[in-house]
Amino acid sequence: MTPWLDAAQQRDWRALVEGAGLLLARVDKHLRDTHGLTLAEYEILVHLSEGHLHMSELATQVSHSRARVTQTVDRLVRAGLVSRAPCPQDRRGVHAALTDPGRARLEAAARDHVLEVRRLVVDVLAPDELTAVGSALAKVRAAAQDT
Amino acid sequence: MTPWLDAAQQRDWRALVEGAGLLLARVDKHLRDTHGLTLAEYEILVHLSEGHLHMSELATQVSHSRARVTQTVDRLVRAGLVSRAPCPQDRRGVHAALTDPGRARLEAAARDHVLEVRRLVVDVLAPDELTAVGSALAKVRAAAQDT
């Protein structure tokens, strides 16, 4: 049994690694330049905009380690964009929520961010291509998640 | 004109960012654990396996900054997997090539790497899904490249 990939698979996998890597790097840099936010910070803000969360929930939602979420939230708290509060139900837990300045900052950043995403992704792909990419990577994520 | 994304686009974009991020992290960790190689190092080795290259060419091929390539190649040279040589034609340039141990190491790593890629991507997607993802991200890469 030869576990190799054929030529087409190799080409597609290479495109995925290098394309995705470059894309994430570009989007991250764009967010830094225009609003002084890391992509990781931005993602956290987005998820918090849909309601307050515990650190662990946040970690699984953005697919980052808990340690990383701690550090990222630290920065956001120092910047006044997020608030921490101990959770009454479970005294180990920490409640993270968006502050008003945080929401304002997110909304401002989102405008430019969306433009960049359009430029690099949405406008480059046919609508059904984007759908295909989305559903495919959702599957990949699920597979990687429970491993 | 509202530059917003609709719900489906947002879902797909989110899946792309989080799925791709998690995937790259998993593959990187797997390479480290099994062969002590970074994904960045591995990619460089792969490109060098197809012929010696100048640092700049290497940088554009893997879509990394030149500074990053310098550091990555540094490590590979220290590990004895890659050789450097000044280029006679252009005395600014540096010739990077795979050593014999480098090729051996790459081949060993590739076996396990491919297994992991199968597990996380190839086996999870239908063949035409993988093709779609590959061609879509190739387009995205091209768009991000010349920006």
Added chain:
DNA sequence: CGGCGCTCGTTGACATCGCAACTACATCGG
């Protein structure tokens, strides 16, 4: 020739990330 601007590759300072170890709290089983 001589200067100007470009590319090549590297370096050092700084930011970010992963990992392992740790404290505090919860929860389960006797």
Added chain:
DNA sequence: CCGATGTAGTTGCGATGTCAACGAGCGCCG
């Protein structure tokens, strides 16, 4: 009620990445 085990979050340290600035060499144009 108590000890064992598990989970939440944080911390420190090492590895890796970014960015700006640099020295060196190329090449064009007067």
